[in-house]
Amino acid sequence: MRKAAALFLFVALCAVPLQSLSAQMRERRVGRQPAPTATPQSKPQAPASRTPQGGARPRAEETNEEVGEDDVVRVNTALVTIPVSIMDRDGRFISGLRKEDFRIFEDGVEQEVAYFASIEVPFTVALVLDTSGSTRFKLDEIQDAAIAFLDQLNPQDRVLVVAFDDDVRVLSEATSDRRALRDAIRRTRNGNATRLYDAVDFVIKRRLDRIKGRKAIVLFTDGVDTASRAASLRGNLADAEELDAIMYPIQYDTFNDVSGGGGGWPGGGSR
DSSP states (O other): OOHHOOOOOOEEEEEGGGGGGHHOOOOOOOOOOOOOOOOOEEEEEEEEOOOOOBBOOOGGGGGOOOOOOOOOOOOOEEEEEEEOOOOTTTSOOOOOOOOGGGEETTEEEEEEEEEEEEEOOEEEEEEEOOOSSTTTTHHHHHHHHHHHHHHSSTTOEEEEEEEEEEEEEEEEEEEEOOOHHHHHHOOOOOSSOHHHHHHHHHHHOOOOOOOOOOEEEEEESSOOSSSOOOOHHHHHHHHHSSSSSEEEEOOOOOOOHHTTOOOOTTTOOOO
16 A cells, blocks of 8 residues: 555656647747937938848748747647556556556547656645544544554655544644654544535645645545535535645445434434
């Protein structure tokens, strides 16, 4: 799991053919005739519109000037970075892959893989724990799972711990201190209602969007929202698409635990 959590293969996808860039996007600086100046004894003369041979003056884009060292060359490309984690059917990490082992398609059209590398760099993970009343019989399991995930990360990875029920609480800001993180996870206690959408909104907009580098959200929840006031499922999905991070929801089935066959979840929500 250490490799699956911390090692990503980055594929840079070039959506614009590189061969056409030099012809389309090179910007040239073309010399200009100095503007005529007037003195008290003379009047400015209008620039001639024809060359001495009578031909039309060549347009700037038709000249064959070389681009100097100080000239500006702009290249517009569409590069898409794709993090990839490859495992076999038994969940074991597969290493030794090459660029030739991948084929990338967009809308059915194969794209060029411009850059490929296997890298392992620190990243920030937000562990978001559902501590609402509906998870009271699953809280120990959620804590154990969060700590097990924490133990598989690399030492330099940072983790943020957030719990939600009636409120959204930051139990630990992003840190690599494993002891402090375990203590924060074990301190979680159940509340009543579930502000699931508010919690996701808070993590995205008020924590992860301020952090640079690789990011991920691991959400431990039964998926039931009963009390969100500032966010919605649709808003969460839109924000997740904009956030440069990966989200891993882990769902716990709590229906039979708390309903007793039809009592419903605490907080007045429905399944």
